[in-house]
Amino acid sequence: xxxxxxxxxxxxxxxxxxxxxxxxxxxxxxxxxxxLKTMYRYMLLARRTDERMLLMQxxxxxGTFPQSSGHEAISMGSIIHLKxxxxxxxxxxxxxxxxxxxxxxxxxxxxxxxxEEGASPPEGVNDLPVCVPLATQLLHAAGLxxxxxxxxxxxxxxxxxxxxxxxxxxxxxxxxxASVYQAPVVFMCLNNQYAISVPIHKQMxxxxxxxxxxxxxxxxxxxxxxxxxxxxQASLEAVERARAGEGPTLVEGLTYRYTPHTTxxxxxxxRSDEECKLWTSREPLARFKTYLTKKGVYSxxxxxxxxxxxDTIIKASVxxxxxxxxxxxxxxxxxxxxxxxxxxxPYLQEQRDELKNHLEQMKKNKAGxxxxxxxxxxx
Amino acid sequence: MALMxxxxxxxxxxxxxxxxxxxxxxxxxxxxxDEGVFRITEGLYNKFGEKRVxxxxxxxxxxxxxxxxxxxxxxxxxxxxxxxGFDYYNYHQLECHAARFRNxxxxxxxxxxxxxxxxxxxxxxxxxxxxxxxxxxxxxxxLKVVIPSGPRxxxxxxxxxxxxxxxxIYYEPKAIYRLFKEEVPDTMETLPIGQSNxxxxxxxxxxxxxxxxxxxxxxxxxxxxxxDGVRPEVIDILxxxxxxxxxxxxxxxxxxxxxxxxxxxxxxxxxxxxxxxIVEAAILYLEAPIRRVTGFDTPIPYFSKxxxxxxxxERVLAACRETLEF
Numbered sequence: 014x015x016x017x018x019x020x021x022x023x024x025x026x027x028x029x030x031x032x033x034x035x036x037x038x039x040x041x042x043x044x045x046x047x048x049l050k051t052m053y054r055y056m057l058l059a060r061r062t063d064e065r066m067l068l069m070q071x072x073x074x075x076g077t078f079p080q081s082s083g084h085e086a087i088s089m090g091s092i093i094h095l096k097x098x099x100x101x102x103x104x105x106x107x108x109x110x111x112x113x114x115x116x117x118x119x120x121x122x123x124x125x126x127x128x129e130e131g132a133s134p135p136e137g138v139n140d141l142p143v144c145v146p147l148a149t150q151l152l153h154a155a156g157l158x159x160x161x162x163x164x165x166x167x168x169x170x171x172x173x174x175x176x177x178x179x180x181x182x183x184x185x186x187x188x189x190x191a192s193v194y195q196a197p198v199v200f201m202c203l204n205n206q207y208a209i210s211v212p213i214h215k216q217m218x219x220x221x222x223x224x225x226x227x228x229x230x231x232x233x234x235x236x237x238x239x240x241x242x243x244x245x246q247a248s249l250e251a252v253e254r255a256r257a258g259e260g261p262t263l264v265e266g267l268t269y270r271y272t273p274h275t276t277x278x279x280x281x282x283x284r285s286d287e288e289c290k291l292w293t294s295r296e297p298l299a300r301f302k303t304y305l306t307k308k309g310v311y312s313x314x315x316x317x318x319x320x321x322x323x324d325t326i327i328k329a330s331v332x333x334x335x336x337x338x339x340x341x342x343x344x345x346x347x348x349x350x351x352x353x354x355x356x357x358x359p360y361l362q363e364q365r366d367e368l369k370n371h372l373e374q375m376k377k378n379k380a381g382x383x384x385x386x387x388x389x390x391x392x
Numbered sequence: 393m394a395l396m397x398x399x400x401x402x403x404x405x406x407x408x409x410x411x412x413x414x415x416x417x418x419x420x421x422x423x424x425x426d427e428g429v430f431r432i433t434e435g436l437y438n439k440f441g442e443k444r445v446x447x448x449x450x451x452x453x454x455x456x457x458x459x460x461x462x463x464x465x466x467x468x469x470x471x472x473x474x475x476x477g478f479d480y481y482n483y484h485q486l487e488c489h490a491a492r493f494r495n496x497x498x499x500x501x502x503x504x505x506x507x508x509x510x511x512x513x514x515x516x517x518x519x520x521x522x523x524x525x526x527x528x529x530x531x532x533x534x535l536k537v538v539i540p541s542g543p544r545x546x547x548x549x550x551x552x553x554x555x556x557x558x559x560x561i562y563y564e565p566k567a568i569y570r571l572f573k574e575e576v577p578d579t580m581e582t583l584p585i586g587q588s589n590x591x592x593x594x595x596x597x598x599x600x601x602x603x604x605x606x607x608x609x610x611x612x613x614x615x616x617x618x619x620d621g622v623r624p625e626v627i628d629i630l631x632x633x634x635x636x637x638x639x640x641x642x643x644x645x646x647x648x649x650x651x652x653x654x655x656x657x658x659x660x661x662x663x664x665x666x667x668x669x670i671v672e673a674a675i676l677y678l679e680a681p682i683r684r685v686t687g688f689d690t691p692i693p694y695f696s697k698x699x700x701x702x703x704x705x706e707r708v709l710a711a712c713r714e715t716l717e718f
Contacts, residue, residue: 076516076518076695077516077517077518078518124694125518126696127516127518127693127694127696127697127698128694128696129693129694132519145519145520145521146477146478146481146520147450147478177450178450180450180451180454181450181451181452181453181481182451182454182481183481208421208450209421209422209426209429210422210424210425210426210447211421211422211424211449211450215447216449216450217449275518277429278429282425282427283425283426343696344696344697346693346697346700346701349690349691349693349697349700349701350688353690353691360659360689361688361689361690364658364688364689368688368700371706371707371710372700374710375706
């Protein structure tokens with residue numbers, strides 16, 4: 014009766030561009046200049062949009078929302094590999110990727126400001142809307158990938174989730190399904206080390222999230238999630254495998270939740286300023302900028318011009334979002350009934366009419382034509 | 393007596409319950425050092441430590457499923473699901489297991505757990521954070537469902553829930569967590585589960601509601617009295633399941649008219665059950681059709697338009713007048 018060791022794959026950690034902007038030449042991916050520019054542009058656009066939305070939230074012009082600052086490398090370094098016909102299934106900190114895929118800035122603003130219209134993908138964009146419940150979207154991604162296989166289509170699904178979501182049962186199910194059916198799915202984990210207040214060491218006892226890939230029979234890798242080049246390289250390999258019919262991959266990007274969980278959260282209650290400071294020095298945008306500078310992709314003047322250009326775009330988007338919010342179409346409460354089914358059932362039409370009549374009556378009341386009051390003693 | 397809001401009163405009940413019974417533990421996401429996203433578990437982690445105030449991994453099914461094991465072992469888990477909009481993950485554990493162990497084992501194994509969750513709209517929360525799905529639990533045999541409407545009954549009901557030998561869903565109307573304060577007695581009190589409360593005596597019509605909707609209902613009752621000279625009887629249901637039919641029927645026999653108010657969807661909502669009970673037991677006393685003022689049969693709109701979905705005093709008032717004029 015033997016008692017032997019079962020050999021399992023080991024898990025790699027990859028870092029290419031360190032926090033000082035120093036690159037490991039032996040690992041440096043060959044990225045065309047226009048792609049580098051695109052990546053930086055959308056990372057910066059997401060960062061500045063996020064900052065603007067925070068400002069607006071503090072002014073009462075924006076609802077509660079989860080910031081995406083610091084997560085741009087994981088989103089942008091991976092989404093860049095998708096073709097238009099591929100699918101993007103985000104969680105809710107992938108603003109960079111959404112903007113790159115063609116979601117206008119104002120849709121994000123509308124979504125987090127309480128408008129359903131902000132969840133509707135633009136025509137021709139193969140993205141699912143942001144997903145607030147945790148990990149549920151991973152199954153949808155697996156299903157999209159399974160459909161591609163069953164229909165003999167050649168596509169890839171890129172999906173995102175956090176370290177907290179990795180504890181949900183749906184994460185297990187999604188990875189197992191994707192693996193069983195060899196679905197072309199890339200599972201991108203944004204391990205920012207916090208699920209609201211719960212740090213990663215209280216979330217799980219294993220060393221990495223990436224190593225869970227072994228148990229699903231798929232490749233897994235952990236990379237520096239603030240290093241856009243490492244994310245680029247790891248997700249490129251994953252996408253190539255998926256396109257070659259070799260099934261799913263798990264890529265864990267190790268980063269930090271630089272901001273509160275949402276604008277309602279106060280991280281001072283559960284983590285130290287020192288820790289935040291330490292990680293802030295590792296954030297992804299600054300080191301990418303250093304890299305691009307050294308490579309001569311942009312001059313200081315061009316960086317400044319880009320900032321200005323994006324600022325103008327964001328300002329216009331704010332205006333557009335606020336105008337849209339006031340529009341008759343978006344302000345219409347009756348729309349709540351209109352998209353629930355393909356055809357509105359009679360009972361729902363009655364409820365729609367009921368609300369419509371009530372609102373009209375309220376308008377009349379305001380105008381001074383009160384409805385008849387009930388006379389006491391009449392019953 | 394001490395003046396406090398509902399959030400504080402629930403916190404007080406947890407404190408008292410944990411203090412008097414070391415089998416009571418609190419578990420959930422962010423209930424430890426963060427003290428809950430609504431700060432309901434404030435001070436508990438410092439006082440009772442990590443073996444009794446348990447920050448769990450992020451998994452609702454995990455929370456309720458393990459709480460079932462702990463309850464069978466003799467502990468009294470009080471689980472916090474961060475928002476009711478996420479308790480569908482753990483519904484299976486409640487429906488198939490928590491609600492059935494007693495029955496399956498002919499009374500040998502019991503599951504005295506409490507699931508607390510903030511529910512309902514009105515705080516401009518983001519998507520999936522404003523639902524009212526208490527009817528799902530009322531529809532689940534083996535569970536009891538309670539919903540407080542203010543600080544004093546919140547504390548008393550939570551004590552009863554924790555002491556109850558069966559699984560309890562304790563839904564907290566988050567819109568009124570900090571909306572108003574009330575005197576709460578210095579000594580611990582309980583409120584029987586399964587008992588509704590007549591909050592205002594009246595004679596011409598009965599208004600029936602619970603949770604945050606009770607506010608709009610009371611507002612409408614005041615308007616009715618002021619503008620129409622009609623004093624309605626108002627019932628605060630408090631226990632959604634098992635429903636206190638006797639309280640409702642007795643009132644209907646007196647008034648002959650009823651309006652039921654809740655923010656959950658109308659179809660198969662609690663109002664449907666209330667109407668059915670009235671029709672079954674008191675149809676001959678009715679002077680008019682019973683009206684339901686509820687959330688519509690749609691998902692609650694995102695917050696920019698949630699006010700159109702939630703029953704307000706104007707909608708309740710209009711329904712009352714129609715009922716009275718019939």
